[in-house]
Amino acid sequence: MANRQRALIVDDEPDIRELLEITLGRMRLDTRSARNVKEAREWLTREPFDLCLTDMRLPDGSGLELVQHIQQRHPQVPVAMITAYGNLDTAINALKAGAFDFLTKPVDLTRLRELVATALRLRTPQEEELPVDSRLLGDSPPMRALRKQILKLARSQAPVYISGESGSGKELVARLIHEQGPRSELPFVPVNCGAIPSELMESEFFGHKKGSFTGAIEDKQGLFQVANGGTLFLDEVADLPLPMQVKLLRAIQEKAVRTVGGQQEQVVDVRILCATHKDLAAEVAAGRFRQDLYYRLNVIELRVPPLRERREDIGLLADVMLKRLAESSGLPAAQLNPDALEKLKSYRFPGNVRELENMLERAYTLCDDEQIQTHDLRLAESSGLAEAGEASLAQIDNLEDYLENLERKLIMQALEETRWNRTAAAQRLGLTFRSMRYRLKKLGID
Structure with a gap:
């Protein structure tokens, strides 16, 4: 059976190795076993593997060392760490080092099978950088670095905190991480945490049973259940009230939710991505965001650069946006006058890509002869908003x-x-x- 996928199991306890071998064998995987780091490295040198499961504590070192070794020498092999129950620090360190995911002892076989199935759906990276598509445009160094990070994070199940200013494209980045990963065929569920009334939050996130409160006329699935198997993207996560933060933390740690009015917990397999335009560390310092939840969500931080840090991309973005506007309106495409383009490149763009899009849509409507001039951009008007409080007395009648x-x-x-x-x-x-x-x-x- 030369075409069967292979897994490397690394654990010094014979009972654990046997349990993992039997479970993976039933999933039609060939397995190899190692008792320590040395044996694991030897196996990795001799044979190709599709997956590695390693214990944290090994006689001649730690599973963390093995994760780092595989990241450097065999980056195509996803590694899952097996840790003692409740040892969250170890699991988070493993994810930061590049582990695909983690399991806790005693090993839950259902969770193990889900993890293995997800890991085996990973595509072998064909290139080091995510291809440019019409949604994440730009050839500037910050954008090239961002695409490379997206591709790397897509191969992990670690929670990712996407930071960046309003309008910079945080939801798009989250969607691309999902689309490039092993959950791409399963749901991507975005939710704006600031848009849900606080009294309905628990029901929205975890669902409710019919009759559990006034207005609950039928059973309803929550966002966690809808996203099961896929990715849940928590946008503006800093807007969650403190009581909901406690419940969210428990759902993430236990990988289970209880519907409002329900008696049983439901196991859910969801990857969490989150974002906010606020400084989450400052929110923690101010007591508005729980430190333990911040620590759990911010395993890896991915910063989306503002538009003013990649001004060389503005011309390309403007061309694509204007072509899109022409296609949707059925009218000829407009061109940016060179002076207008220079003005755009020198503008601060507090609203980032979203502001550029709105500005060009307005200019496209106002321009004559398919030529967008500087005055069509209404930059003075936009600057008044951007530089609020900086107007001189002479400008105010x-x-x-x-x-x-x-x-x-x-x-x-x-x-x-x-x-x-x-x-x-x-x-x-x-x-x-x-x-x-x-x-x-x-x-x-x-």
Whole structure:
């Protein structure tokens, strides 16, 4: 059976080795066993493997050393670490070192089979960098580095905290990590944590049973159940209230959830990716975000660069966006005047790629003869929003009008970023919903 996949099992306990050999044998894998790091390295030199399972404590070293060795010499082989129950620090260190995933003792066979099946679905990397596609454009050094990191993180099951400013493309990065990984055929479920009313959060995340509360007219699956087998992307995770943070931490640690009104816990196999435009470490320091949850979510941090750090990509992005606008409208494509392009390259872009897209859509509508001039970009108007508070006295004719105009722009930006969810926009601006409703009415925004 030369075409059968092979697994290397590394453990100094004969009973554990036998259990793993039998389980993997039933999954039609050929297995080889090693009692220590030395034997494992010898096997890796002699034969190719599709998977390695290693204990943390070995007679002549640690499983962590073996993970690092495989990362350097055999990076195509996914490694899963087996640790003592409750030893979360060890598991997190293994994930940071490059382990694919981890198991705790006593080994749960259902969880073992899921892990093995997921690992074997990994594609052997054909190249070191994710190919450029129409969604993640740019040939600047920060973007090349980002694509390389996405490809590497797609081969792991470690939780990833995606940091970056609003509009920089954090959800797209999460989606690409999912699409390039072994869960790509299973659901990718994005959720904006700031858009869910606090009283409905538990039901949204974990589901509910019919009759468990007023309005629960039928059983409902939660986001964890919907994402089972796939990836759950928690956007704006810093907006979770503290009571929900406790429940989320337990669900992640136990890999199980209990529906509202339910008696039994349901085992769920979900990879967690999260993002926020806020500084999560600062939120922890301020007491608004639990340190233990931060530690669990931020196993690996991936920073998405703001647009001002990759100005050389602006021309390519603008070309693609303008072609897309032409296709969707059925009208001829517009070109950026060289002066207009230079102005874009010198602009700060506080709203990043999303702001560039909105700006070009407006300019495309306003321009004449399919030529976008500098004045079509309305950069002065955008700069007023970007440089709030930096206007000189000479620019202000009427303070009341100026402040009202600035307030309107900031509220509109918050509404657009939260897809017109008023509750989420109010939270983004640090307002109560009542205050937000009053301002919308005052400014005539519907």
